[in-house]
Amino acid sequence: MEIDESELKLDPGFAARFEDDRRRPPCQLYLISPPAITTDFVDTLAAAFDGGPVAAFQLRLKGLIDDHAIAKLAEPIQKLCADRDVAFIVNDSIGLAKRLGADGVHLGQEDGDAREARDVLGPSVQIGVTCHDSRHLAMEAGEAGADYVAFGAFYPTTTKETKHQAELSLLGWWTTLFELPCVAIGGITPQNAPPLIAAGADFLAVCGAVWNDPAGPAAAIAAFDAVLKG
Numbered sequence: 661m662e663i664d665e666s667e668l669k670l671d672p673g674f675a676a677r678f679e680d681d682r683r684r685p686p687c688q689l690y691l692i693s694p695p696a697i698t699t700d701f702v703d704t705l706a707a708a709f710d711g712g713p714v715a716a717f718q719l720r721l722k723g724l725i726d727d728h729a730i731a732k733l734a735e736p737i738q739k740l741c742a743d744r745d746v747a748f749i750v751n752d753s754i755g756l757a758k759r760l761g762a763d764g765v766h767l768g769q770e771d772g773d774a775r776e777a778r779d780v781l782g783p784s785v786q787i788g789v790t791c792h793d794s795r796h797l798a799m800e801a802g803e804a805g806a807d808y809v810a811f812g813a814f815y816p817t818t819t820k821e822t823k824h825q826a827e828l829s830l831l832g833w834w835t836t837l838f839e840l841p842c843v844a845i846g847g848i849t850p851q852n853a854p855p856l857i858a859a860g861a862d863f864l865a866v867c868g869a870v871w872n873d874p875a876g877p878a879a880a881i882a883a884f885d886a887v888l889k890g
């Protein structure tokens with residue numbers, strides 16, 4: 661008996677719908693603050709935001725341990741983020757994120773547990789977890805209820821001493837298997853970003869390439885925007 665091969669093909673409408681279900685939103689910029697700031701930083705940030713779209717801003721102040729001082733610095737920054745429709749994410753501290761009513765918290769492996777963060781912060785607050793170069797940590801974070809996982813460092817960086825180096829293939833593996841968004845971090849510049857975008861990163865988290873750009877933060881963000889738009 662001869663088989664009519666056209667009978668075996670998928671209905672093109674079904675295939676297109678299936679593709680649609682799997683499509684991820686385009687990669688976006690996730691801006692990380694300089695490790696130390698002064699009260700006038702809010703003006704610098706406002707000018708930076710004029711450079712192009714930023715999806716999220718993370719307040720990462722590594723020298724300041726006093727939540728009171730961070731809260732004072734955070735207030736105008738958080739308002740600016742709200743005005744510009746940028747998610748305001750607090751690094752390291754579930755308590756500070758709660759106190760500020762932040763849109764999210766980013767937790768490293770030693771910064772607390774995603775389940776605890778969910779209990780304290782509730783269902784609508786974004787919880788991100790550092791997963792270094794580990795598939796295992798990322799799956800654990802997903803199971804614990806994280807809203808995104810962060811992989812890095814993809815490139816050498818002077819912003820943080822890093823012990824882990826992530827490979828591009830990690831992004832492809834993650835995005836093929838999981839819907840949960842993934843963030844790529846570590847030494848990312850407009851020049852070296854394209855392979856990360858092509859590999860499937862949902863967000864590029866950047867610090868030094870923006871704040872240390874000799875042309876200024878707005879120009880750096882515009883350069884990222886051009887690369888993200890392809």
Ligand SMILES: Cc1ncc(COP(=O)(O)OP(=O)(O)O)c(N)n1
Pocket residue numbers: 690718720751752766767768769770771788790810811812820843845865
């Ligand atoms: C988006 C994003 N990814 C990773 C990190 C690093 O977090 P952590 O490992 O806790 O290191 P510190 O930033 O706290 O020094 C991050 N902050 N943001």
Ligand SMILES: Cc1nc(C(=O)O)sc1CCOP(=O)(O)O
Pocket residue numbers: 692790792811812813814816817818819820822845846847848865866867868869
């Ligand atoms: C905060 C941070 N975490 C990393 C990780 O690998 O988890 S790399 C890093 C530094 C990000 O700054 P820059 O864009 O200047 O390299």
Ligand SMILES: [Mg+2]
Pocket residue numbers: 751752766767768771
């Ligand atoms: Mg941390």
